[in-house]
Amino acid sequence: MPDAAVAARSSEATNSGTTQQVDVAVVGAGFAGLYLLHRLRKAGFTTVVLEEAGDVGGTWYWNRYPGARCDIQTMDYSYTFDPELDREWTWSEKYATQPEILRYFGFVADRYDLRRDIRFNTRVKAANWDDTSERWQLTTDNGADVSCRYYIMATGCLSTPKPPEIDGVKDFKGEVYFTGRWPHDGVNLAGKRVAVIGTGSSGIQSIPLIAEQAAHLTVFQRTASFALPAHNGPSPDDRKTYFEADRAAYREQARWSLAGVPYPQEMAVSWQLSDAERRERFEKAWAAGDLVHILTQLWADQAADFDGNALIGKLIHEKIRAVVKDPETAAALSPHDHPFGSKRPCLDTNYYATYNRPNVTLVNLRQEPIKAITASGIVTDKRSVDLDVIVFATGFDAMTGAIMAVHPITGRAGKSLSSVWAQGPQTYLGLTVAGFPNLFMITGPGSPSVLSNMAVSIEQHVDWVVDRLAALRDAGFTTMEATETAQAGWAQHMADCSMLTLHRMANTWYTGANVPGKAQTLMPYNSGVGPYRGICNEVVSRGMLGFRLTGPNVAEQCNDGEVVRLQPDVRLVLGMLAEMNLPAIESMGAQGARDFLTEFNKGRPAGRPVGEVGSGALQGADGPLPYRLYRPATPGPHPIVVYFHGGGWVLGDEQSDDPFCRDICRRSGMIVVSVGYRHAPEHRFPAAAEDGYAATRWIAEHAADLGGRPGPVLVAGWSAGGNIAAVTCQLARDRGGPQIAGQLLVCPVTDSTFDRPSYVDNATGYFVTRSLMFWFWDIYCSPADRTDPRVSPLRGNLANLPPAFVATCEFDPLRDEGIAYAEALAAVGAPVEQLQARGHFHSSLMMVDVVITGVSARARMAEALRSFAGLPRKLEQIDQDTSPIAVNAAAG
Numbered sequence: 001m002p003d004a005a006v007a008a009r010s011s012e013a014t015n016s017g018t019t020q021q022v023d024v025a026v027v028g029a030g031f032a033g034l035y036l037l038h039r040l041r042k043a044g045f046t047t048v049v050l051e052e053a054g055d056v057g058g059t060w061y062w063n064r065y066p067g068a069r070c071d072i073q074t075m076d077y078s079y080t081f082d083p084e085l086d087r088e089w090t091w092s093e094k095y096a097t098q099p100e101i102l103r104y105f106g107f108v109a110d111r112y113d114l115r116r117d118i119r120f121n122t123r124v125k126a127a128n129w130d131d132t133s134e135r136w137q138l139t140t141d142n143g144a145d146v147s148c149r150y151y152i153m154a155t156g157c158l159s160t161p162k163p164p165e166i167d168g169v170k171d172f173k174g175e176v177y178f179t180g181r182w183p184h185d186g187v188n189l190a191g192k193r194v195a196v197i198g199t200g201s202s203g204i205q206s207i208p209l210i211a212e213q214a215a216h217l218t219v220f221q222r223t224a225s226f227a228l229p230a231h232n233g234p235s236p237d238d239r240k241t242y243f244e245a246d247r248a249a250y251r252e253q254a255r256w257s258l259a260g261v262p263y264p265q266e267m268a269v270s271w272q273l274s275d276a277e278r279r280e281r282f283e284k285a286w287a288a289g290d291l292v293h294i295l296t297q298l299w300a301d302q303a304a305d306f307d308g309n310a311l312i313g314k315l316i317h318e319k320i321r322a323v324v325k326d327p328e329t330a331a332a333l334s335p336h337d338h339p340f341g342s343k344r345p346c347l348d349t350n351y352y353a354t355y356n357r358p359n360v361t362l363v364n365l366r367q368e369p370i371k372a373i374t375a376s377g378i379v380t381d382k383r384s385v386d387l388d389v390i391v392f393a394t395g396f397d398a399m400t401g402a403i404m405a406v407h408p409i410t411g412r413a414g415k416s417l418s419s420v421w422a423q424g425p426q427t428y429l430g431l432t433v434a435g436f437p438n439l440f441m442i443t444g445p446g447s448p449s450v451l452s453n454m455a456v457s458i459e460q461h462v463d464w465v466v467d468r469l470a471a472l473r474d475a476g477f478t479t480m481e482a483t484e485t486a487q488a489g490w491a492q493h494m495a496d497c498s499m500l501t502l503h504r505m506a507n508t509w510y511t512g513a514n515v516p517g518k519a520q521t522l523m524p525y526n527s528g529v530g531p532y533r534g535i536c537n538e539v540v541s542r543g544m545l546g547f548r549l550t551g552p553n554v555a556e557q558c559n560d561g562e563v564v565r566l567q568p569d570v571r572l573v574l575g576m577l578a579e580m581n582l583p584a585i586e587s588m589g590a591q592g593a594r595d596f597l598t599e600f601n602k603g604r605p606a607g608r609p610v611g612e613v614g615s616g617a618l619q620g621a622d623g624p625l626p627y628r629l630y631r632p633a634t635p636g637p638h639p640i641v642v643y644f645h646g647g648g649w650v651l652g653d654e655q656s657d658d659p660f661c662r663d664i665c666r667r668s669g670m671i672v673v674s675v676g677y678r679h680a681p682e683h684r685f686p687a688a689a690e691d692g693y694a695a696t697r698w699i700a701e702h703a704a705d706l707g708g709r710p711g712p713v714l715v716a717g718w719s720a721g722g723n724i725a726a727v728t729c730q731l732a733r734d735r736g737g738p739q740i741a742g743q744l745l746v747c748p749v750t751d752s753t754f755d756r757p758s759y760v761d762n763a764t765g766y767f768v769t770r771s772l773m774f775w776f777w778d779i780y781c782s783p784a785d786r787t788d789p790r791v792s793p794l795r796g797n798l799a800n801l802p803p804a805f806v807a808t809c810e811f812d813p814l815r816d817e818g819i820a821y822a823e824a825l826a827a828v829g830a831p832v833e834q835l836q837a838r839g840h841f842h843s844s845l846m847m848v849d850v851v852i853t854g855v856s857a858r859a860r861m862a863e864a865l866r867s868f869a870g871l872p873r874k875l876e877q878i879d880q881d882t883s884p885i886a887v888n889a890a891a892g
């Protein structure tokens, strides 16, 4: 196979001195640029690729440092668009070396005869949109400038090395190298005193090999990274067999997966597993030597929950201690400042063992920062190290560096991209920017990119862009531009997504924190390549939602809007429910629906542990009722919350909202007593309401027996349970007690009017539908009774009721009646706190450990309950741990 570097047959910069006219200019001839060229040609667009390097390969052209390899298995890190290409190339190793990957790109370039349309050694310096001609003008540093209709930046997420931040580099008299710009002829380090600055991926790959050559190696580490052994060798049998069994299916699964490699969704959460089970999973992952495996297959909460994540950190620290003989060095190499996976973990070969070599020293820059680089070496606070060679493995100005290096990029009305992005990158789908028509970015900020197998993400972007350009052309459109609304919606969606994982908790190149002065925000899309692909497809199927299309002979088309208005996890849950194609609950009959709910609830994560869970019987309005009691682990007596479950007065029981009851108990530090009130159709109105009141009275009278704090109780409920809680407060006021200190109403039913906008807007598609609500009402309450305040509390007397916290969800038929109740309470002077949960549906806030974005809402509910009970709003114990519970609560 020809070496790409040797076999370069670059197309000459023809038209030198004039402007080269093409349909499409692509910048970059790496993984993305090559596939773009192939597809654009096939689609009939005249195309030129402009590439600063001397040949194809991008990342793999530049990064020639010792030990450079991919860290996604090469079987997965390959083009998949052509099954024949896929069959013609066989990788020699599980993780191929840089030279082999570079040969692969040379092979691809030859196979599709790509080089004739690539101008090598040509850097694009600036780009300017001309409104009159509706074309981009690109200025190059070599040969003709380019005029094109479409400008596609395939400039790479990791292609602009970060400049050293240390004074004195220029004074150093020895040799200086950057891993990201390694000399093509190699570097002889034998017998030399070498420093490596930086311990990210490139540092970790190169350090063991540099140590083998150098007389002495000093590693300067600012932030320790998590590294796990690659166990390189042939592709593992299990993955190969899986792949070979059905290559097409394997590739398709990768496209819809979370990270671009086919692995199942892990369901078990950390606290459901014993120590032994967790260790077994961890050891298996450690032995697998596979980033995607260890990042996704340990337990379901590893990426989202601080505690679930910390377990992994501890296990890796153990591994480091087992290898590194010097305890101080082992401690310095053990990351403590970021959750595992929040910064890119590395794959290594002998990395930790390298520190046992007598010729290797680790300098911990947290303890002794570099003061200066001098003519002869590096001086820290504590020592002076004489050196012949300094290697900077300090990483990249990631995601935006190469885009912003083309300066200026000027869009409509002379607006420059650097001003639009001054506070961080703003994009629609990570592909386009409002105000910059016909500009596309492959794996731009706001797309999965570096949080995925980039082969899959690149192909998805290339296909989407080329398909759009072809469709545009066929329809007579010549410009395509994202709208401000769509872009703002995407920014909101990105912000919502960022709350789902722990990435936001680390200072990394994912967030721009590695580059001084760079605006910090989580740049890659963290909710998975499959969901992201679905969203891109949806934009198309909804008539190019969020894009303005124009052309000389066609009417402008702009279907403006935001593609994702649901919270990201809510979108996933609703998507899964839709895929299950469940029959309508109202078609099952009451008993059938109850059986269904019982089965359905078995699939949800078990609630988290509380101090104690007990059960018993209390006195209802017409006989005993079961209850379930959740007691905090802290010493009592605690205030008591009387809780009424949801289920439209027909479904559910005292156990059916178990995860929510546990969660509220943990967060509020209060006893929760969930009441098994009577249901319709066996017991129609007003049975549930009267049971609610009677149960509250009984619980208040027996507070001390239940281990609770005597005195006023609190009431809470969700949906129909919220209705019962609200009604109970009115009855308690009118019937002389018990005293109620506060009411928590979550998506409550408050009225029997069904024409409010939320009933119309959310009539279908959000699990609780209008027809389901009609069914509930019909079963529980005859039309003649529906104006009775015991079922429509909004129609009752609202004066002198306890303080309330009313939570409503945006995509819920019951939203507006909940808001109306809160406003009516406020109008008569009751203290009311409202929470209108954006992007949530009726069940969201109940879905503990499923809908992670509901956490902040529940944290606020618990705070409200505590304040009603006269306690400090914050429960110290939960506040002080750094679990996402507390973090999200703070953020919410």
Ligand SMILES: Cc1cc2nc3c(=O)[nH]c(=O)nc-3n(C[C@H](O)[C@H](O)[C@H](O)COP(=O)(O)OP(=O)(O)OC[C@H]3O[C@@H](n4cnc5c(N)ncnc54)[C@H](O)[C@@H]3O)c2cc1C
Pocket: 027, 028, 029, 030, 031, 032, 033, 050, 051, 052, 053, 057, 058, 059, 060, 061, 063, 068, 069, 070, 071, 072, 073, 077, 122, 123, 124, 125, 154, 155, 156, 157, 158, 159, 202, 402, 405, 406, 442, 443, 452, 453, 454, 455, 458
């Ligand atoms: C050491 C290393 C290992 C990696 N391993 C993996 C891995 O295992 N799995 C994975 O998914 N990803 C990995 N990556 C990420 C890798 O960057 C992508 O997988 C992929 O190669 C990106 O391809 P690309 O074509 O988008 O960009 P690049 O490969 O970066 O190519 C961009 C090209 O654009 C050119 N360019 C930029 N600006 C200009 C300009 N103004 N004018 C002209 N030319 C310009 C550059 O010279 C470069 O050649 C790794 C990255 C590094 C640095």
